[in-house]
Amino acid sequence: MNEDLLTPGVPELSDEWIALRTQHLMEEVATPSPRRKRRFVLTGASGGAVAVAATLVGLLGPWSTPAFAGWSSQPTSPSSGQLSTAEAACSTLATNLADAPGSTAPATLPPESLIDVRGPYTLLVYGSTSPTICVLGNGYSSLHEAGQAAIGMSSAPNDGNTVVHQSTGSDSFTTDPSSTPPAPDAAAIDINNTTVDNGQYFSLIEGQVGSQVTGATVVLSDGSSVEATVSNGLFAAWWPGQVTESSVQVTTTTGTN
Amino acid sequence: MFVRNYNDLDDADLWELSSTDHEAFGEIFRRHARAVFAICYWRTGDAAMAEDVTSVVFLEAWKRRDMVVLEQRSALPWLLGVANHSSRNATRSLRRYSQALKRLDGHRNLHNDDDMIDRLDAEISLNMVNEAARDLTEPEREIVLLVFWSGLSYEAAAVALGVPVGTIRSRVSRTRRKLQLRLGDNRVTKETS
Numbered sequence: 001m002n003e004d005l006l007t008p009g010v011p012e013l014s015d016e017w018i019a020l021r022t023q024h025l026m027e028e029v030a031t032p033s034p035r036r037k038r039r040f041v042l043t044g045a046s047g048g049a050v051a052v053a054a055t056l057v058g059l060l061g062p063w064s065t066p067a068f069a070g071w072s073s074q075p076t077s078p079s080s081g082q083l084s085t086a087e088a089a090c091s092t093l094a095t096n097l098a099d100a101p102g103s104t105a106p107a108t109l110p111p112e113s114l115i116d117v118r119g120p121y122t123l124l125v126y127g128s129t130s131p132t133i134c135v136l137g138n139g140y141s142s143l144h145e146a147g148q149a150a151i152g153m154s155s156a157p158n159d160g161n162t163v164v165h166q167s168t169g170s171d172s173f174t175t176d177p178s179s180t181p182p183a184p185d186a187a188a189i190d191i192n193n194t195t196v197d198n199g200q201y202f203s204l205i206e207g208q209v210g211s212q213v214t215g216a217t218v219v220l221s222d223g224s225s226v227e228a229t230v231s232n233g234l235f236a237a238w239w240p241g242q243v244t245e246s247s248v249q250v251t252t253t254t255g256t257n
Numbered sequence: 258m259f260v261r262n263y264n265d266l267d268d269a270d271l272w273e274l275s276s277t278d279h280e281a282f283g284e285i286f287r288r289h290a291r292a293v294f295a296i297c298y299w300r301t302g303d304a305a306m307a308e309d310v311t312s313v314v315f316l317e318a319w320k321r322r323d324m325v326v327l328e329q330r331s332a333l334p335w336l337l338g339v340a341n342h343s344s345r346n347a348t349r350s351l352r353r354y355s356q357a358l359k360r361l362d363g364h365r366n367l368h369n370d371d372d373m374i375d376r377l378d379a380e381i382s383l384n385m386v387n388e389a390a391r392d393l394t395e396p397e398r399e400i401v402l403l404v405f406w407s408g409l410s411y412e413a414a415a416v417a418l419g420v421p422v423g424t425i426r427s428r429v430s431r432t433r434r435k436l437q438l439r440l441g442d443n444r445v446t447k448e449t450s
Contacts, residue, residue, distance in 0.1 A: 008386045009379040010295045011304045022283045029319045221419040246419035
């Protein structure tokens, strides 16, 4: 075994290729990004009307400032009634989404597979294959369904109104359904997403873990980390901002990878 | 017509200029495209896909340009970190920039027979190495890609992966030990530190 073998060859990129792609890149960065399309519908508290027209997408409600107050990089214990409130809100969101014109989303959520609590915020994962993810907290709630229309909802209890919106755009909810189950001591990312609403960024990650994995930490590209919740062969975490994950470090029954 | 000479400018200068001078960003691409492509190719094993992921890396870098971390005034470590991430999830990365890539249609290079032979050789070489490295964990593979093959220093790899330098050191040690056990040879790297 020599050094050449351990450093595999790379196909040569021609100067012509470099020139062409440079030109393309400069054209792309010179073009402003198209504004994401959004629809907002205001309904009464008891109203069931939800406008969902696009076939894909967007996510969370208009997080307020200060953004994500009370959020924790480590999972916390739920407060009294927090889970039942979250579960009820998610069921309502699923019903609203199913009732929306053009939606093919089911009205009933799959079985709950993971609960992640961070201060006042609750993230619920339903199902394990192409899971549905619900995030709630501080008066906001959202439901994310892979391959379906997705809605974000914010409740405004003071005026009794409910705002429902759907967004489309490049920051949309994405999944990688082709990913294969991870090795016993590894994790595989199924979903990661960063979205922005009202200038506030929010990122989440969800995936599968192998049978030997007992914990997972998401290392972000800025060097910070977020401890994920691991449950039922899945892991999930979320964090304010648009910093992407750099890696997922797992703790197994035999050590840390 | 004013033509700027970029030869005397380092990446930090170019990065600062690029907000108003897109040609400066083009110069960063010209400088680092091949190194980024190498990571994308080693990750994907598909030259055509790696070409598009390389473009995606720089589009993503542009989108996240406010977050760039320059290591000794070089953008390369940070770009390789973006490349590592983008090519690890290549399908998703390409989907995210599908519209931008679509605008390349009709302008892509046609490859001749020499190119195809070159690609086949690279593929065979990569397959052999992947076989040797099949037991490595994901963090260990990242060490192989960035430190052993791309030649990043520990400090630069720390920037690329967003982890402390000490973590890089311990991963390098663990990776080298595992490779030596497997290969029975200590000449496994071309790392610079």
